[in-house]
Amino acid sequence: MSGLLDPLLEWARLHLVPLGIPGLALTAFTESSFFPIPPDVILIPLALLDPGNAVLYGLVATVSSTAGALLGYWIGLKGGRPILLKLAGEKSMKKAEEFFNRYGAWAVGIAAFTPIPYKVFTIASGVFMLRNLKAFILASILGRGGRFMAEAVLIMLFGEGILSFLSAHFELITILVGAAVISFLAVYSLLRKRSRP
DSSP states (O other): OOHHHHHHHHHHHHHHGGOOOOHHHHHHHHHTTTTOSSSSSHHHHHHHGGGGGGHHHHHHHHHHHHHHHHHHEEEEEEEEOOHHHHHHHHHHHHHHHHHHHHHTHHHHHHHHHSSHHHHHHHHHHHHTTOOOOHHHHHHHHHHHHHHHHHHHHHHHTTTTTHHHHHHHHHHHHHHHHHHHHHHHHHHOOOHHHHHHO
């Protein structure tokens, strides 16, 4: 799959990185609902070129991605299962449904931080008619912000040297963070159930 995306990634680097903040905002917004290129491809080079504004780039990516998540939700609400099936396939859709049944809107937050395609979960939110939009937006901000701001701050502090570490351990880091978030949510929901009369 990455081989198929290589020309598109190269195109993004050549045409979207030179656009600066507008290119980053456009990529982050569209990736949350239909575009296949992750915002990191634009965010990381911009932060490396201008470390002083790395946090600003992280914020732009977070806000734009969260706004795009609402478009993904709307697509799921209007287009339903056929669109989700086309994007994710039956197996991934069932897994997403299990996540939503178990974690509600926080499933979006988990997907927002990890390598799981974020748009699958934003569209799934509409398909499964997730009612709590405030929690959906908060989960998106926390998940996307956690990912993009971490990248921005690490690049600002350590420069290009951090990239080899991130690329070598990115999946492990996201799995560990995802596991920590799931554990926290499980404990939180258990404590809430026990505190109810």
